[in-house]
Amino acid sequence: KAGVTQTPRYLIKTRGQQVTLSCSPISGHRSVSWYQQTPGQGLQFLFEYFSETQRNKGNFPGRFSGRQFSNSRSEMNVSTLELGDSALYLCASSDSEGADTQYFGPGTRLTVL
Amino acid sequence: QKEVEQNSGPLSVPEGAIASLNCTYSDRGSQSFFWYRQYSGKSPELIMSIYSNGDKEDGRFTAQLNKASQYVSLLIRDSQPSDSATYLCAYIEAGTSYGKLTFGQGTILTVHP
Numbered sequence: 152k153a154g155v156t157q158t159p160r161y162l163i164k165t166r167g168q169q170v171t172l173s174c175s176p177i178s179g180h181r182s183v184s185w186y187q188q189t190p191g192q193g194l195q196f197l198f199e200y201f202s203e204t205q206r207n208k209g210n211f212p213g214r215f216s217g218r219q220f221s222n223s224r225s226e227m228n229v230s231t232l233e234l235g236d237s238a239l240y241l242c243a244s245s246d247s248e249g250a251d252t253q254y255f256g257p258g259t260r261l262t263v264l
Numbered sequence: 265q266k267e268v269e270q271n272s273g274p275l276s277v278p279e280g281a282i283a284s285l286n287c288t289y290s291d292r293g294s295q296s297f298f299w300y301r302q303y304s305g306k307s308p309e310l311i312m313s314i315y316s317n318g319d320k321e322d323g324r325f326t327a328q329l330n331k332a333s334q335y336v337s338l339l340i341r342d343s344q345p346s347d348s349a350t351y352l353c354a355y356i357e358a359g360t361s362y363g364k365l366t367f368g369q370g371t372i373l374t375v376h377p
Contacts, residue, residue: 184363194308196366207361239307251296252310253310254310257307
């Protein structure tokens, strides 16, 4: 099976702009989780979707949002970008309803100038 | 207290030696534990999952879980230079924490020839 794919791989934006990142899970996987990775904070959970429903959300401001489509593909959006949003954004998919073992995509490297 | 504590690094071992990576966690109800490997500039790659007390072996890797002591470890036998990476332990919280992996800060392992 093909792995988790994320697009774009690299992105440069300026403060105040918004950005949309896309994630396609492994075929058959219905759960998609999103994480932010920074050198200072490490890997932090953003949110998780299963069958188009957000089931869990981390401690991020409302500027971070997401959605999932009927084909399990997911997008996350960050509005009004801040310098501190520069990070590697990772999505991971899982095949169980309990969202157990997660497999990560290559990530999107976002730089905010 | 951090939710997940990993042994401080960096850890340096000679080729062929056993590398020992340790992790303690605070959530007594956690059921699922994972070890990921992350090469510089890449996304986390699943090495092993473990759910029950005791040892689980997969090739050169052995994970050990002790829920009473809230401790999980990873042993890498016959370490190779290609094992040089950051190793992340993670767990899924008990209860309705769908899709939320909680990660440690990672331990950098260097295997020198």
